[in-house]
Amino acid sequence: MPIFLWLFLLIVLPHIELFLMSLKYENDMGDMVWSLQNYGEFFAEEIYWLTFIRVALYSILVTFLTFVITFPIAFYITKIVSVKYKGFLIILLLMPFWVSELVRVYGWMILLRESGVINYFLQALGLIDKPIEMLYNDVSMIMGLVYTSMLFMVVPLISSLDGMDDSYIEAAHDLGASKIVIFFKIVIPYTAPGIVSGSIVVFMLTLGNYLTPNLMGGKNSLWFTEQIYNQFIASFNWNQGAAFGFLLLILSSFIIWLGLKLTKQNLTKALS
């Protein structure tokens, strides 16, 4: 029974309320009426839907980059390094992610900014004359997002690679397959469930991230969550904010559903 209370009061009901609020609009008389005006606003203002599309594409890019960067690490840890170091490398890998995201972002800020540590070294080495601003652009923001989400990709990858029997690779090698063929025909299909569950979580976290784009992104790298925040806190237009929130929810559900469909997976299995 408490489970029902938890799920209905804290999950289902608030999201129904979100949807209902998004359909209410204050008309010229100052009365609240049912209307699609909040959604109309979204499509009418270029900055809203452009941000929306950009954030979706960037999140896909971040998910892909995270996979490309962490896969070799997962492979190295599970298949190449000797068992002696394996545990140690995994602990080392997990350690930074126990620390708050804010601390990690702050670390990057003091490394990258104009008066930051990297600029100090570059100047001391005489490589540059005056400091370069490396923070506050799309590249630094994407790097920050990848850094923040790596853990959620590498853990499922390690566990699915761990379950893979080395003899598959050996057999393929003995039959004359090249490394590239082995990689695409054996390793990738075998780890597909791990890749899918990692990607879902990374995508969702990137899409819903607020801190990293806000602190590391520039003036032009507005994130959709920042739009929602602005509607709620700055403009105090909760109905507009609710519409944005609902759109973001639809987007994340849709892309996750698409990813599952394309790889023929099922949500309950992919997440547990």
Add this chain to the structure above:
Amino acid sequence: MIKSLPKSKFYDNGFKIYVVLFYIFLFSPLVITCILAFNDSDFPTLPWNGFSLDWFFSDTEQRVGLFSDSANLKSIWVSIQTAFFVSIFSLVIGTMGAFLFEQEDFRFKQGLYFLALSPLVIPGVILGISLLLATNSAGTFVEENFGFDFSILRPSFWLVVLGQFAFISTFVLLVVSARLKKFDKSLEEAALNLGASRFDVIRLITLPFLRPALIGAGAVAFLMSFENFNTTMFLIGSDTTLPINLYLQVRDGSTPIINAISFLLIISTSILAIINLIFTKKENSR
């Protein structure tokens, strides 16, 4: 390609270099943050002006160290309290959920299970605004119909606890479920046959079996709550939690006091992580 196959030197070394670079990438922001907490400077950057504990202990006009900064200390305390309540509540509900979905069968089980996992794919910001909207409407409703202000429904300490609890329970549920799957039900049956009461069985058989999972889930719940930003941001009242407080300071220009806080966070979470790790290893090898 793997240990048992012939490999080229080039491939092997290339891999090693990549791994080393990756770990440098992983640790550089944290290491630099820690080091600069001890720099004798007014800004969190190089050059190195010598070792100093000012940003922890000093209490002068120019430099207010962490232990004299009441706003930061208070937010740490608020975060600890929040995390404490959230982990207790989510442990109870998450464990109950794990039992429900692992051991019972009922109509709509699939649907309900899907719902229980849904917080994993709902962005935290959305959960935050949904709860804000719903509790606000409920609060207004209560006030208009019963004429009193139900303070838990306004942005406040307890609303933050409620919001974090809503999604952290799911993580507890997953961790406990995983352990419960390995549980041999015949142990419970044997105890029941031998005359133990239902309550005794849970206390003496089931809970001890689940202990490592409960401790692990509790630690994860505590940390997740302690660090949560996205959901908390919308539900916060006057009691600012540490992540929100830090965020405001970082955004509006920073002093090395943030490095000092970060240093303490890094050290304490690492210790917690290591304890948790040793503990689970011990339990597993038994």
